[in-house]
Amino acid sequence: MIGEGLQSTNQRKHSYVQDRVEVGFFTDPSVCIGCKACEVACKEWNQVPDDGFTWSGNSYDNTGHLGASTWRHVMFLEQDRPKGNQVTGSMGLPFDQQSIGNQQSDLSAVGPAEAEDPFRWVFLSDVCKHCEEAGCLEACPTGSIVRTEVGSVLVQNDVCNGCGYCVVSCPFGVVDRRPEPLHDAGGAFKCTFCYDRQKSGLVPACAKVCPTESIVFGRLDDLRARGAKRVEQLQQSGYKDAQLYDPTETSVRGIHAFFLILGEPEAYGLPPKPQIPTIYLKSAWISAFATAIASIIATLAGFAFFS
Amino acid sequence: MTNGPQAEQRLEQLREEAWKKGVVPGKGVDVAGGPIPRKPGYYGQPLVKPPVWTWEIPLYFFFGGMAGMSAVIASGAIVFHQVDLARTAMWVAAVAGAGLSPILLIMDLGRPHLFLNMLRVFKHRSAMSMGAWILSAFGACAVPGLIALELHARQIFPGALDQLLRVAAGLLIFGSAIFGTLLATYTGVLIGATAIPAWFLHRTLLPIHFGTAGLGSAAAVLELLGHRIPALNFLGFYAAGVETALLIWLSVDKHGAADRAIHEHGSGWLIRIGEVLNGPLALVLRFFAFVPFAAISFLLGALVSRIGWIAVGKVSGADPESVFAAEHY
Numbered sequence: 001m002i003g004e005g006l007q008s009t010n011q012r013k014h015s016y017v018q019d020r021v022e023v024g025f026f027t028d029p030s031v032c033i034g035c036k037a038c039e040v041a042c043k044e045w046n047q048v049p050d051d052g053f054t055w056s057g058n059s060y061d062n063t064g065h066l067g068a069s070t071w072r073h074v075m076f077l078e079q080d081r082p083k084g085n086q087v088t089g090s091m092g093l094p095f096d097q098q099s100i101g102n103q104q105s106d107l108s109a110v111g112p113a114e115a116e117d118p119f120r121w122v123f124l125s126d127v128c129k130h131c132e133e134a135g136c137l138e139a140c141p142t143g144s145i146v147r148t149e150v151g152s153v154l155v156q157n158d159v160c161n162g163c164g165y166c167v168v169s170c171p172f173g174v175v176d177r178r179p180e181p182l183h184d185a186g187g188a189f190k191c192t193f194c195y196d197r198q199k200s201g202l203v204p205a206c207a208k209v210c211p212t213e214s215i216v217f218g219r220l221d222d223l224r225a226r227g228a229k230r231v232e233q234l235q236q237s238g239y240k241d242a243q244l245y246d247p248t249e250t251s252v253r254g255i256h257a258f259f260l261i262l263g264e265p266e267a268y269g270l271p272p273k274p275q276i277p278t279i280y281l282k283s284a285w286i287s288a289f290a291t292a293i294a295s296i297i298a299t300l301a302g303f304a305f306f307s
Numbered sequence: 308m309t310n311g312p313q314a315e316q317r318l319e320q321l322r323e324e325a326w327k328k329g330v331v332p333g334k335g336v337d338v339a340g341g342p343i344p345r346k347p348g349y350y351g352q353p354l355v356k357p358p359v360w361t362w363e364i365p366l367y368f369f370f371g372g373m374a375g376m377s378a379v380i381a382s383g384a385i386v387f388h389q390v391d392l393a394r395t396a397m398w399v400a401a402v403a404g405a406g407l408s409p410i411l412l413i414m415d416l417g418r419p420h421l422f423l424n425m426l427r428v429f430k431h432r433s434a435m436s437m438g439a440w441i442l443s444a445f446g447a448c449a450v451p452g453l454i455a456l457e458l459h460a461r462q463i464f465p466g467a468l469d470q471l472l473r474v475a476a477g478l479l480i481f482g483s484a485i486f487g488t489l490l491a492t493y494t495g496v497l498i499g500a501t502a503i504p505a506w507f508l509h510r511t512l513l514p515i516h517f518g519t520a521g522l523g524s525a526a527a528v529l530e531l532l533g534h535r536i537p538a539l540n541f542l543g544f545y546a547a548g549v550e551t552a553l554l555i556w557l558s559v560d561k562h563g564a565a566d567r568a569i570h571e572h573g574s575g576w577l578i579r580i581g582e583v584l585n586g587p588l589a590l591v592l593r594f595f596a597f598v599p600f601a602a603i604s605f606l607l608g609a610l611v612s613r614i615g616w617i618a619v620g621k622v623s624g625a626d627p628e629s630v631f632a633a634e635h636y
Contacts, residue, residue, distance in 0.1 A: 056350070058350040061350070064352060065352045065353065067356075075349060077349070135502060138430070138432050138433060139433050139434075139435060139501075140430075140433065140435075140436075141425050141428070141430065141433050141435040141439055142421075142424040142425060142427050142428065143424075143427050143428035143430070144424070159421075159424055159427070160417075160418070160421070160424075161416050161417070161418045161419075161421035161422055161424045161425065162417020162418045162421075163415075163417075163425070163435060164358065164359040164360055164415070164417065165433070165434075165435040165497075167356045167358065167359050168355070168356065168357075168358050168498075168501040168502060168503055168506075168620065168624065169500075169501055169502060170356065170502060171355065171502045172354070172355070173353055173354050173355040173356040173502075173624075174356075175356070176356050176359070177359045177417050178417075185417065186416075186417030186418040187417055187418055188417075266347070266348055266631060267349065268349055269348045269349030269352050269354055269627065270354075271354055271355075271630055271631075271634065272631075273634045275502075277500045277501045277502050277507065278432050278500060280499055280500040280501075280507045280510045281432065281434065281496065281500045283510055283511050284434075284495065284496040284499040284500050284510040284511065284513070284514060285496055285514075286511075287492075287495065287496075287499075287510070287511045287512075287513075287514040287515055288489070288493060288495060288496050288514035288518065289492075290515075291488075291491075291492045291495075291514050291515045291517075291518035291519060292488030292489060292491075292492050292518060293488075294518075295376060295379055295488055295491070295518055295519070295521075296379060296484070296488060298522070298541075298542060298545045299379050299380055299382075299383040299522070299542060300383055300386070301541070302383065302537075302539070302541040302542050302545070303383045303384070303386065303387040303389075303538045304387070305541070306536075306537035306538045306540070306541045307387055307389075307536070307537065307538055
């Protein structure tokens with residue numbers, strides 16, 4: 001066990017649900033090793049059906065995207081820049097055809113070549129963001145999607161009738177309707193933040209199994225402080241493009257499962273400025289009411305002047 | 308694949324293609340030419356989820372719009388003492404709005420047996436919840452309204468009871484007209500207030516289009532059912548005129564990659580064909596007094612453009628570039 005070991009908030013029992021404390025996930029790709037234990041733990045604990053066994057050809061990622069049967073998704077990014085101060089590339093080895101042909105490999109040329117063929121492999125475990133202002137929760141017409149005591153967003157699957165409106169209302173494309181013939185098909189599914197485990201004082205399955213504490217579970221305020229500290233630490237050690245992904249400036253007003261990212265959010269398939277769709281309601285309803293009134297006037301005018 | 312000339316031919320084809328293009332497209336080979344993916348976002352994965360709705364929803368938009376606005380025409384007919392037209396219009400409203408629409412909506416649910424859960428809560432911030440209540444209220448007005456109107460028109464009951472029926476029919480039909488206008492227009496709000504770029508960028512246009520297409524469809528259907536009166540012809544002109552204006556609006560108000568699903572792909576063609584059918588073509592046909600053809604053209608256009616808008620949502624939602632581009636607006 002790396003990091004804080006058994007002292008970590010990932011391993012301790014807690015009473016956050018009883019105490020109504022806001023909790024969250026902080027996911028840090030700089031220590032993720034891409035083991036996918038979180039994906040497996042999530043599937044096993046929540047008994048999520050498989051989402052197809054296909055080769056994507058996209059690095060080591062055959063999971064694809066979060067969805068009805070994918071609640072944790074480890075991303076594998078291949079980027080043409082160095083990770084921190086790490087040296088990549090052929091290290092100045094004379095690797096062109098001519099020199100190999102002449103058998104004249106000059107090994108004295110080996111050394112840290114700074115910007116030579118920079119390359120990095122970044123892993124990040126994606127999950128439902130449990131937004132402060134959640135699009136799915138606002139959209140749900142059955143009241144199936146609720147906010148829990150710990151601030152997470154939960155789909156109550158016995159209430160959901162599968163209308164599919166949350167699917168188009170999530171700015172992150174997380175929640176989805178589970179198709180036939182999978183088990184429990186028809187309803188909308190997404191990460192539950194292991195609400196069932198949390199009620200018994202247990203930590204969400206993915207955080208519990210993470211061997212490097214890349215996924216950290218804990219009090220949201222603690223995690224935010226931890227995230228800010230980690231960004232500072234990484235920037236000092238050469239990760240110039242380390243930043244937190246927590247869109248507090250947009251109408252989503254922040255996320256409870258936030259990320260440290262290296263580089264731009266776009267590369268992770270994260271929208272730079274996610275918006276909750278309810279901000280579009282006002283202009284749309286004004287237009288609807290105007291059309292309604294115009295239609296009534298047109299009808300009355302039609303009968304009045306053309307009868 | 309089995310041994311044979313066909314298999315060999317396929318291999319020859321692959322070799323040709325590889326020779327010519329340097330790469331054979333297929334699953335897993337799109338990273339050829341370097342380890343760094345060139346697709347936008349994360350391997351071209353969609354950022355938002357495209358709608359899961361199938362053919363029932365555009366059909367519901369079509370019938371719901373027609374039903375809602377038919378109740379408005381029925382009210383107008385009542386006010387101007389055209390009871391026959393009012394009766395036909397209320398039949399259209401009740402059959403399409405209280406019959407077909409709920410059936411289509413329930414069919415599209417992932418768990419149809421739980422459809423009553425729609426009425427568990429009232430959420431004004433959810434257009435879907437508002438729609439469920441609007442449709443219920445519409446049905447609750449239109450069906451008894453039609454019954455009362457028919458009983459009154461056929462003079463089933465004598466004297467005072469008939470007078471009561473007359474008043475009840477009037478009130479219920481006005482009620483269904485009010486909920487009808489909302490039934491026809493809320494669908495625009497429903498898809499306008501989502502995370503799909505091509506939809507939310509046109510959230511002002513959508514309710515106008517859906518409502519007006521509903522009004523035109525109602526007038527067209529009533530004309531085809533034999534009510535060839537100038538008032539409905541005027542409504543036909545009005546709807547086709549507004550739709551023509553919307554066609555121009557849509558071709559001017561472009562947002563580049565963010566809403567290219569409206570202008571490109573199959574979805575773009577559906578929108579274009581639908582808008583031409585219920586806009587300029589219906590207008591021209593009506594101008595030359597080919598009323599039934601204008602009516603059919605409008606109905607077809609209203610249906611095709613509804614199918615088109617759902618298709619646009621599917622294309623736009625699956626396109627990560629459209630989401631990135633929409634961030635700039």
